[in-house]
Amino acid sequence: MATIQLKTPIPGPKSKALAARRADAIPRGLSIGTPVYVAKAEDAWLEDVDGNRYLDFAGGIGCLNVGHRRDPVVKAIKTQADRFLHTCIQVTPYEEYVRLAERMNQVTPGKFPKKTLFVNSGAEAVENAVKIARAHTGRSGIIAFEDAFHGRTMMTLALTSKTHPYKAGFAPFPGDVYRIPYAYCYRCPLNLTYPDCGIACAEKTRGVIRNQSAQRIAAVIVEPMQGTAGNVIPPPGFLPAVQAIARENGALFIADEMITGFGRTGKFWGVDHDGVVPDVMTCGKGIGGGFPLAAVVSTDGLTAAKPWSNPSGSSSSYGGNPLASAAGLAALEIITRENLVENSRRVGAAMLSRLQAMQEKHRIIGDVRGKGLLLGLELVKDRRTKELVSKDTTKALFQECLRRGLVAMSYTPVIRLNPPLNIDEATALEGLDILDEALGAVARDWKLA
Numbered sequence: 001m002a003t004i005q006l007k008t009p010i011p012g013p014k015s016k017a018l019a020a021r022r023a024d025a026i027p028r029g030l031s032i033g034t035p036v037y038v039a040k041a042e043d044a045w046l047e048d049v050d051g052n053r054y055l056d057f058a059g060g061i062g063c064l065n066v067g068h069r070r071d072p073v074v075k076a077i078k079t080q081a082d083r084f085l086h087t088c089i090q091v092t093p094y095e096e097y098v099r100l101a102e103r104m105n106q107v108t109p110g111k112f113p114k115k116t117l118f119v120n121s122g123a124e125a126v127e128n129a130v131k132i133a134r135a136h137t138g139r140s141g142i143i144a145f146e147d148a149f150h151g152r153t154m155m156t157l158a159l160t161s162k163t164h165p166y167k168a169g170f171a172p173f174p175g176d177v178y179r180i181p182y183a184y185c186y187r188c189p190l191n192l193t194y195p196d197c198g199i200a201c202a203e204k205t206r207g208v209i210r211n212q213s214a215q216r217i218a219a220v221i222v223e224p225m226q227g228t229a230g231n232v233i234p235p236p237g238f239l240p241a242v243q244a245i246a247r248e249n250g251a252l253f254i255a256d257e258m259i260t261g262f263g264r265t266g267k268f269w270g271v272d273h274d275g276v277v278p279d280v281m282t283c284g285k286g287i288g289g290g291f292p293l294a295a296v297v298s299t300d301g302l303t304a305a306k307p308w309s310n311p312s313g314s315s316s317s318y319g320g321n322p323l324a325s326a327a328g329l330a331a332l333e334i335i336t337r338e339n340l341v342e343n344s345r346r347v348g349a350a351m352l353s354r355l356q357a358m359q360e361k362h363r364i365i366g367d368v369r370g371k372g373l374l375l376g377l378e379l380v381k382d383r384r385t386k387e388l389v390s391k392d393t394t395k396a397l398f399q400e401c402l403r404r405g406l407v408a409m410s411y412t413p414v415i416r417l418n419p420p421l422n423i424d425e426a427t428a429l430e431g432l433d434i435l436d437e438a439l440g441a442v443a444r445d446w447k448l449a
Contacts, residue, residue: 004053004405004434011035012050033058033411034402041068044423046407055431057408057419062227062374065262065286066334067420073289076330080322087322089118090315096325103332108297109269110277115303117296118320122258123151125282125294126221128314130155132280132298133219133252135305141217143208143251145182146189149228150221150256159221161229178212180204182226183234186367186378187386198237205245219252219280220245224270227259230414231376233369239274252279252302258294259374262286263335263421266345266372273371286421289331293324340421344372347425351375351417354432362439364389364448375417381448388413393446400438406431 011019018037036048044067046054056068066073080096089097101116108114119125134140142159144150150159152166158173160166167173181189183201192200209217220242226232243253255278260270264286267273271281279302284294307313335341352370355377359365366380379389379397391413398410409416415435419428442448 004055004430006053006403006405007051010048010050010052010402012048012052014049018049033409034407036402043067043070044420044427052405054402054405054407055419055427055434057406057417057431059418059420060290061285061409062259062264062418063285063288064290065264065340065421066289066331067422068290070289070330070334070422072334073327073330076326077291077323080326084322086318088317089320090312094322094325096322096329097320100320100325100328100332103329104295104297107268107332108281108283109271110299113300114297115300117303117314117316118325119294119296119316120292120318121151122256122282122284122294123153123156124316124319125258125284125296126150126156126159126256127153128296128308129221129254129256129280129282129298130159130219131308131314132296132302132305133254135308136302137218137250137252139216139218139251140176141178141212142176143178143180143205143217143220143246145222145226146179147182147184147226147229147232148179148221148223149226150223176216178208178217180208182222182229182232183238184226184229184232185235186232186369195235198235198239199241201235202238202241202245205242209245209249209251215250217246217249217251219254221254221256223256223258224260224273224276225265225371225374227374227416227418230378230412231370231374231416231418233371233374236274239271239276243276243278254278254280254282257281257283258285259418262331263341263344264372264418265374266341266348268341270371286335287328287331288324289327289334291324291327292318293320293328295320335421338422341372343423344421347423347428348372348375350425351428351432354429358432358436358439361436362443364439364443370417373417373419373421373423377415377417379413379415389446389448393442393448396445397438397442400441401434404434404438406434406438408435 039049104116105114144159150156158177261283280298355368367378381387
């Protein structure tokens with residue numbers, strides 16, 4: 001069972017002091033997931049300023065696919081820092097950006113020439129994907145999905161589904177966005193039977209296109225697996241059917257691989273599980289080894305569309321800056337050399353099996369799901385009604401995990417587990433032992449055992 005021992009209560013005195021300073025200096029809209037402040041990190045481990053050590057199952061919300069502070073990434077950054085820090089790619093370009101784009105064009109789906117633009121964040125990548133679709137098709141409509149999360153800029157908020165906590169009070173949003181249900185099998189909106197439901201679920205896409213007229217829809221944007229919604233895994237056939245319907249109507253298929261890319265799901269890309277080749281792909285998080293870096297990848301034919309292809313029509317002052325490009329090249333090399341995609345598949349399968357055993361033990365667990373190291377547990381008061389546990393229950397579980405030395409993403413009634421892809425099986429199962437203990441404690445306290 002769990003073996004991690006904390007040196008001091010949490011939060012410790014140094015973390016409390018920093019929290020007080022934060023309250024005075026930082027807007028309250030920037031939420032903080034844990035009450036502890038990190039002093040250093042290594043691989044899948046964190047240490048706070050009070051000397052407490054934690055197993056990290058959040059991984060910077062899926063950003064640290066290669067683990068914390070990996071030597072090749074650190075070395076690449078130091079080497080680049082000794083040469084130059086920033087010039088802006090569209091002012092005085094540099095080879096590192098070109099090399100990383102070449103690698104991205106090689107590793108992304110499709111055996112045809114591609115073009116890659118680097119930006120700073122997932123939201124910026126999605127904004128550019130929408131601009132490409134509208135420029136290429138001459139249409140404006142975008143179809144997105146229920147429970148989707150694509151970012152917090154105004155266009156991406158329009159695509160993002162949930163009003164609370166993301167959208168409330170910020171309207172109006174850009175128009176011509178249409179929404180359909182995602183293939184959320186545990187809470188199927190169409191009462192279909194798994195796994196023979198993917199195609200039928202995708203048919204909702206056809207209805208929306210028909211109602212809005214095909215000549216209006218520029219693209220369908222979809223997360224191959226929904227991360228922020230709770231690591232939701234669609235059934236086989238869903239993505240190919242959505243893509244086929246989009247293409248039948250002259251619309252582009254955009255895959256937002258921000259969470260699912262770079263081996264997270266046990267394949268290099270989330271779309272690889274269904275053999276789908278997107279027209280446009282957005283990706284980031286796991287590419288940068290901890291540096292802010294995202295990308296939008298498409299074909300020359302699509303990226304040549306004006307006005308997106310006009311000079312400065314697709315620029316980004318810091319996108320793909322030299323340090324981030326160096327980190328990205330090193331991270332891709334680690335993923336390939338250490339076969340982290342296979343490790344994600346293998347360790348993820350062991351974790352999924354352990355979680356399913358925990359589901360038999362704890363009736364608070366309504367659903368267990370996952371691909372690779374993208375795993376989720378949905379917590380319910382009643383398995384028959386599927387009523388979610390309260391926010392206070394979820395908060396209590398998070399605190400129980402943290403008190404035992406595990407950082408898990410549990411700010412909603414779905415526990416998201418996204419450990420670094422280089423985690424070994426023994427360490428991963430140690431983390432699940434902690435989660436097992438915490439679930440038992442919370443279920444007893446809240447009379448959900």
